[in-house]
Amino acid sequence: MNVVLKTQALTKTFHSGNEMFHAVKGVNLQVKSGEFVAIMGPSGSGKSTLLHMLCGLEKATYGSVTIRNVDLSQCDDEELTTLRRDRIGFIFQFFNLIPILTAYENVTLPLLMANHEESRIRERATLLLTQMGLGNHLHKRPHELSGGQQQRVAIARALLPQPLILMADEPTGSLDTKTGMEVLQLLRNVCTDQQHSLVLVTHDPRVASFANRVLFMKDGEIVGEMVDTAQLQDDDFQLPFSTAIQQKWEVLMS
Ligand SMILES: Nc1ncnc2c1ncn2[C@@H]1O[C@H](COP(=O)(O)OP(=O)(O)OP(=O)(O)O)[C@@H](O)[C@H]1O
Ligand SMILES: [Mg+2]
Missing domain, CATH: 3.40.50.300 (P-loop containing nucleotide triphosphate hydrolases)
Known part of the structure; x- marks a missing residue:
């Protein structure tokens, strides 16, 4: 087990x-x-x-x-x-996205700030957001997205580091x-x-x-x-x- x-x-x-x-x-x-x-x-x-x-x-x-x-x-x-x-990936009730950042930036920022390898992060973020059905919304800010879309951005952010x-x-x-x-x-x-x-x-x-x-x-x-x-x-x-x-x-x- x-x-x-x-x-x-x-x-x-x-x-x-x-x-x-x-x-x-x-x-x-x-x-x-x-x-x-x-x-x-x-x-x-x-x-x-x-x-x-x-x-x-x-x-x-x-x-x-x-x-x-x-x-x-x-x-x-x-x-x-x-x-x-x-x-550990967190998903909160109120999404906790940063309002001035796009969906894509919200997903990538935490790991970019931690100096993770940039090309891998960018590639994987695009893949995850596309898998979540947000391929056409990468560059929208949270207020331009529905609640469900915002939560999917937050899920993509949580999944990006491949958490345990x-x-x-x-x-x-x-x-x-x-x-x-x-x-x-x-x-x-x-x-x-x-x-x-x-x-x-x-x-x-x-x-x-x-x-x-x-x-x-x-x-x-x-x-x-x-x-x-x-x-x-x-x-x-x-x-x-x-x-x-x-x-x-x-x-x-x-
Ligand atoms: N920092 C704290 N100091 C004192 N008591 C606290 C503190 N944090 C939580 N509690 C108390 O512990 C108990 C459990 O709180 P908790 O937030 O874990 O409940 P919950 O099951 O998540 O409730 P909800 O469904 O309302 O979110 C509550 O009675 C709360 O008042
Ligand atoms: Mg609670």
Whole structure:
């Protein structure tokens, strides 16, 4: 089994005054190469805190995160910055594109600034944007693109360094349902066809239904798991898996 990401007893406790708040409590998870894992939980259940620890943006209070063979707690700030730039691809709810740059510049800039080989970056960026259906939009600025197109630019940017793992926090949260589903299908294809791994957090069962495996999070803990054994691929929001997730969710959250 080719494990890309592993956590052990991952815990985050926030202190404010004399109060302690346990946002993430002893999470153990593994993500394999090519696997799309959704972490689903209600608002405040600790999803973003967990994701931020997985990518080294937030330090764990206790426990460990290992990406391939790198233990994040053993990395200094510079090593974490390099790891995040080259090995982890982020996809955010609000795309986080730079407004004055074109789609192509948004995708290439982070690696060009890091002095990666320029001709390879330019070639690969054009290829990725074309694969995302943006071949005719390379030189448009974000405000000239639709929400779905902007998110595809952000996905191309995340994929450019050929990261070990992609992480997404509500990536379709600011898109309409149909566009969101298209973006999710694209992400699913990226995992299936190119063996990328993806950890996505959401509170929406329809979004989670695009994953191979769904982990349910409640009050900082993983309280259940579902695997999409049927690998359903229908267009109707993968309704059977989505319905099964919804039903399990209602039981777990009650
Ligand atoms: N820096 C912080 N200091 C104190 N408490 C925090 C901090 N960051 C998050 N929390 C608390 O930890 C809990 C989990 O927050 P988190 O943002 O991880 O939730 P979430 O599941 O991502 O929610 P949402 O779906 O609304 O984005 C919340 O109760 C939040 O108030
Ligand atoms: Mg969140």
